[in-house]
Amino acid sequence: MTPDLDPMILAIFLPLFGAIAAFMLPRAAAVIGLVTLAMTTGAVFWLAQRVLATGAVIVPLGGWGAPLGIDLRADGLSVAMLLLTSAVGFLVSVAALDSLKGADQARQRQYFWPLWLLLLTGMNGVYLSTDIFNLYVMIEVIALAAVGLTVLSGTKAALRAGLEYMYASILGALLFLMGVGFVYMQAGQLDFAGLIAAEPSAAMSAALALMIVGLLLKTALFPLHFWLPAAHANATAPASALLSGLVVKAALYIFLRLTTYMPLPDEILITLIGALGAGAVLWGGVQALRAERLKLLVAWSTVVQIGLIFIAFARAGQVGLAESWKAAALLILAHGVAKAAMFLAAGRIKDEIGHDRIRDLDRAPVRPTLAQFTFALAAISLIGLPPSLGFIGKWSLMEGAMSAGYWHWVVITMIGTLMSVAYFSRVLSAFLRFDRVRAPVGEHQGWALADAAPLTLALTAIGLGLMAAPILRFIEIGYPFGAAL
Amino acid sequence: MMDAPLLPLFILMTSLLAAPILFALPERSARLRTGINLSMAALKVALVGWLSLKVSQGGIYDLRFEMLPGLEFKLQADPLAILFIALSAVLWLITTVYSVGYLEHGPHRARFFGFFSLCVAATVGIAMSGNLFTFLLFYELLTLATYPLVIHRGDAASLRAGRIYLIYTLAGGLVLLLGTLGLWVLAGTTDFVPGGVLADVVAETPLAAKLLFVVLIGALGVKAALFPFHAWLPIAMVAPAPVSALLHAVAVVKAGAFGIMRVVYEVFGIETAQALGVTVPLAVLAGITIIYGSLRAITQDDIKKRLAYSTVSQVSYITLGVALASPIAATGALAHLIHQGLMKITMFMAAGNLAEGLGVKRVSQMDGVGRAMPGTMLAFSLAALGMIGLPPLAGFVSKWYLAQGGLEAGQDWVIALLLGSSLLNAIYFLPMLHRAWFCDAAAQRDGAPGRPRIGWMLAAPPITTAVLVLVAGGFANAPFSPLEWTRFIVAIEYQE
Numbered sequence: 001m002t003p004d005l006d007p008m009i010l011a012i013f014l015p016l017f018g019a020i021a022a023f024m025l026p027r028a029a030a031v032i033g034l035v036t037l038a039m040t041t042g043a044v045f046w047l048a049q050r051v052l053a054t055g056a057v058i059v060p061l062g063g064w065g066a067p068l069g070i071d072l073r074a075d076g077l078s079v080a081m082l083l084l085t086s087a088v089g090f091l092v093s094v095a096a097l098d099s100l101k102g103a104d105q106a107r108q109r110q111y112f113w114p115l116w117l118l119l120l121t122g123m124n125g126v127y128l129s130t131d132i133f134n135l136y137v138m139i140e141v142i143a144l145a146a147v148g149l150t151v152l153s154g155t156k157a158a159l160r161a162g163l164e165y166m167y168a169s170i171l172g173a174l175l176f177l178m179g180v181g182f183v184y185m186q187a188g189q190l191d192f193a194g195l196i197a198a199e200p201s202a203a204m205s206a207a208l209a210l211m212i213v214g215l216l217l218k219t220a221l222f223p224l225h226f227w228l229p230a231a232h233a234n235a236t237a238p239a240s241a242l243l244s245g246l247v248v249k250a251a252l253y254i255f256l257r258l259t260t261y262m263p264l265p266d267e268i269l270i271t272l273i274g275a276l277g278a279g280a281v282l283w284g285g286v287q288a289l290r291a292e293r294l295k296l297l298v299a300w301s302t303v304v305q306i307g308l309i310f311i312a313f314a315r316a317g318q319v320g321l322a323e324s325w326k327a328a329a330l331l332i333l334a335h336g337v338a339k340a341a342m343f344l345a346a347g348r349i350k351d352e353i354g355h356d357r358i359r360d361l362d363r364a365p366v367r368p369t370l371a372q373f374t375f376a377l378a379a380i381s382l383i384g385l386p387p388s389l390g391f392i393g394k395w396s397l398m399e400g401a402m403s404a405g406y407w408h409w410v411v412i413t414m415i416g417t418l419m420s421v422a423y424f425s426r427v428l429s430a431f432l433r434f435d436r437v438r439a440p441v442g443e444h445q446g447w448a449l450a451d452a453a454p455l456t457l458a459l460t461a462i463g464l465g466l467m468a469a470p471i472l473r474f475i476e477i478g479y480p481f482g483a484a485l
Numbered sequence: 486m487m488d489a490p491l492l493p494l495f496i497l498m499t500s501l502l503a504a505p506i507l508f509a510l511p512e513r514s515a516r517l518r519t520g521i522n523l524s525m526a527a528l529k530v531a532l533v534g535w536l537s538l539k540v541s542q543g544g545i546y547d548l549r550f551e552m553l554p555g556l557e558f559k560l561q562a563d564p565l566a567i568l569f570i571a572l573s574a575v576l577w578l579i580t581t582v583y584s585v586g587y588l589e590h591g592p593h594r595a596r597f598f599g600f601f602s603l604c605v606a607a608t609v610g611i612a613m614s615g616n617l618f619t620f621l622l623f624y625e626l627l628t629l630a631t632y633p634l635v636i637h638r639g640d641a642a643s644l645r646a647g648r649i650y651l652i653y654t655l656a657g658g659l660v661l662l663l664g665t666l667g668l669w670v671l672a673g674t675t676d677f678v679p680g681g682v683l684a685d686v687v688a689e690t691p692l693a694a695k696l697l698f699v700v701l702i703g704a705l706g707v708k709a710a711l712f713p714f715h716a717w718l719p720i721a722m723v724a725p726a727p728v729s730a731l732l733h734a735v736a737v738v739k740a741g742a743f744g745i746m747r748v749v750y751e752v753f754g755i756e757t758a759q760a761l762g763v764t765v766p767l768a769v770l771a772g773i774t775i776i777y778g779s780l781r782a783i784t785q786d787d788i789k790k791r792l793a794y795s796t797v798s799q800v801s802y803i804t805l806g807v808a809l810a811s812p813i814a815a816t817g818a819l820a821h822l823i824h825q826g827l828m829k830i831t832m833f834m835a836a837g838n839l840a841e842g843l844g845v846k847r848v849s850q851m852d853g854v855g856r857a858m859p860g861t862m863l864a865f866s867l868a869a870l871g872m873i874g875l876p877p878l879a880g881f882v883s884k885w886y887l888a889q890g891g892l893e894a895g896q897d898w899v900i901a902l903l904l905g906s907s908l909l910n911a912i913y914f915l916p917m918l919h920r921a922w923f924c925d926a927a928a929q930r931d932g933a934p935g936r937p938r939i940g941w942m943l944a945a946p947p948i949t950t951a952v953l954v955l956v957a958g959g960f961a962n963a964p965f966s967p968l969e970w971t972r973f974i975v976a977i978e979y980q981e
Contacts, residue, residue: 385629386622392553395666402670414659421655429647434639443512466558469551
């Protein structure tokens with residue numbers, strides 16, 4: 001196997017070349033985008049199959065290995081994230097064909113594809129990187145593309161939200177970079193192996209703290225979530241799906257990796273992170289209950305879910321960390337699929353009805369039945385009702401917390417579940433209400449093609465719950481990293 | 486005969502796969518929808534018949550696959566499961582016919598029948614769940630599938646009722662999740678095993694086991710409408726008649742009662758539960774519910790509400806029979822699972838016919854309805870007399886066994902309870918029958934002259950189920966009668 005045909009290299013460079021091509025040939029951008037997505041997905045499946053067969057894979061870029069050169073490494077967790085990104089990304093792209101087809105959306109069409117492919121480059125890069133400077137570069141690439149996608153719709157609200165998002169992103173990346181600098185001064189090495197080998201010291205702890213704060217800002221953990229709701233709610237629907245479903249996961253993934261190699265030094269920190277998660281679940285829940293717009297409600301639900309993922313991380317304290325990351329990973333995957341489906345469905349509903357004011361949804365004579373159904377299915381996974389992957393993630397969270405005797409996490413999770421039922425049923429009951437409509441209600445016409453992609457995503461979120469055992473076995477491949485060296 | 490290990494899966498799929506097809510059909514394809522509905526329902530009855538034959542010959546069905554390490558999705562077809570799926574398959578078929586007639590030309594039929602199918606799939610899944618984890622999956626599915634049915638009318642009143650329904654059932658579901666997790670953490674398994682899996686835990690940490698019992702029974706008690714968690718049931722009466730019929734006879738309340746059976750018999754085990762000292766309090770709670778439901782029923786003028794409170798009371802007979810910890814009482818409880826279903830579905834379909842045909846929704850409007858709709862009211866009367874416990878109707882058989890079981894268990898108060906309950910049943914049912922048959926209609930209704938028009942699809946189903954009420958009672962000792970099958974189950978649960 002020649003290195004230039006390696007699936008890992010393809011997964012990073014295919015989208016990069018695709019982005020450039022889509023930028024240069026705006027008329028063919030959609031075709032280029034879809035073909036690139038399909039090929040990238042193919043490369044990721046190839047990689048997955050290889051990881052399944054032989055375990056974790058390492059490829060030195062340009063023939064120079066770490067610590068001098070750059071290594072790319074794929075194990076179960078990174079491939080799972082790659083699969084999530086490319087498969088969800090492909091379906092969102094299909095949905096984008098329909099949702100960006102309007103006559104007044106020419107500019108959006110022109111820029112969506114290059115930005116999205118650039119974003120994909122950055123995300124795939126994150127999942128395959130083995131050193132923290134590389135990670136820094138990749139999160140900057142992601143930030144650049146993500147801010148671009150946020151402001152794509154061109155509305156004033158989106159521009160303002162995008163600006164805030166950009167500030168938060170730059171600040172987060174700077175903090176991360178400072179942490180990287182500390183590590184380099186201390187350990188003289190930036191690759192993961194160096195982190196594992198490094199002597200614990202105050203400086204290393206400070207470095208870890210800086211990097212973690214930067215990442216929490218980027219992944220929008222309460223109270224650093226301030227930029228997220230407006231950014232995700234005001235973006236155009238496929239962009240929202242990508243931002244909420246996929247982008248915040250990159251920083252989360254780095255967090256999970258880093259804390260594996262540089263374990264959090266004490267119990268209090270872990271509890272603190274869990275407590276922030278609890279804050280996100282409660283505060284996000286309250287805000288979702290009060291949100292007046294459908295997309296804003298969905299965005300607040302992302303804040304809640306991020307909080308839940310951190311609770312899963314902290315569910316059993318320091319002793320449980322070796323298992324807890326798996327519960328967090330399940331929730332990451334579940335949220336990625338379900339939230340993408342929900343944002344696309346919300347976009348469809350907004351397009352069909354003409355607005356997304358929650359209190360007036362039940363006045364609409366037009367009922368996009370299938371989009372509403374999709375929204376409901378996605379809500380089932382996000383609430384954590386069986387048999388969805390969201391349920392399995394929540395089950396794992398609660399099981400670990402209960403076994404370890406950490407009942408407070410169980411209680412918070414249950415409160416969060418009840419709140420999510422409450423805010424989602426605000427929307428769902430409006431779908432089923434008819435006595436406020438003044439005009440005759442349109443009849444259900446059977447399936448429509450525009451709903452195929454979001455519906456597929458929502459059904460996947462439900463169905464993946466049945467495959468949780470193989471998923472768990474898969475993400476354990478090559479873990480922990482140190483053992484593979 | 487051909488052997489088919491996947492038979493339970495097929496039975497589940499007949500309704501689970503029907504749902505997406507029904508959702509997908511455009512609203513106007515009414516004939517195709519009815520065709521799919523009826524053929525799937527008929528196919529299910531046939532498959533269930535085949536399965537019960539195999540199981541009675543000793544066939545064992547056990548399908549499982551791993552969902553999380555050590556935690557399986559498990560379907561089994563034990564005799565107890567058969568009892569419940571036979572009830573739901575038969576009543577699904579009958580209710581489908583009734584619904585097609587009831588909703589003719591109504592809006593949102595695609596949605597209705599889709600969720601209707603899901604609801605039956607969930608019930609069948611609940612019946613065949615081989616462990617509490619699988620049970621939980623279907624239990625939640627049932628909540629989700631019934632909610633759109635309850636609020637089918639889509640007006641402010643139904644949404645308000647639906648919200649209360651959802652709050653009760655989802656909160657119950659969440660507590661059940663907690664209980665299932667607790668069982669998994671404590672016992673390391675959630676399997677349903679005759680004799681239970683908790684004997685060791687009870688010996689070591691009786692307090693934790695007691696707490697677990699309270700959590701599980703409390704969670705299941707919401708759907709079983711056990712006092713004080715019963716309030717949602719009368720409120721959910723805003724649902725269309727066929728939905729109420731299904732909810733009361735097969736789906737929701739029965740799922741709760743059935744779950745209580747599984748938990749007492751196969752999670753704790755009857756002996757362990759007795760040793761833990763939790764069965765008598767449960768029996769007392771059931772007794773309170775029986776009396777309370779009946780008392781509330783007396784004062785209801787709305788026919789459906791009166792029937793709903795009657796359900797609160799009658800379903801607790803099942804819990805009572807389970808909690809009495811006597812094989813004879815268990816026989817009565819299991820038989821009542823079927824008998825109550827047959828009687829209650831008859832009454833709800835009849836009530837629906839009264840509302841459709843005559844616009845009669847209150848007891849005070851029932852004067853002379855017997856002459857206007859003799860078939861429907863004959864069915865209603867049979868079911869009502871059965872509820873009261875008149876021999877040889879089905880309700881008598883259950884009460885007889887429950888009373889004997891009470892004596893056997895040394896709980897003599899059960900006799901008084903059953904007599905009192907029968908008396909109360911008579912107090913709220915007989916005036917309805919009196920008005921229907923012996924009072925003059927002219928005084929009450931501002932005459933809609935001539936006979937009311939309801940199609941055969943509305944008229945036939947309650948008569949069919951009323952005949953079943955007669956047969957189940959009169960031929961209680963025949964092979965394959967509910968009672969006989971029940972004895973088969975009790976022998977297993979009491980490990981005789």
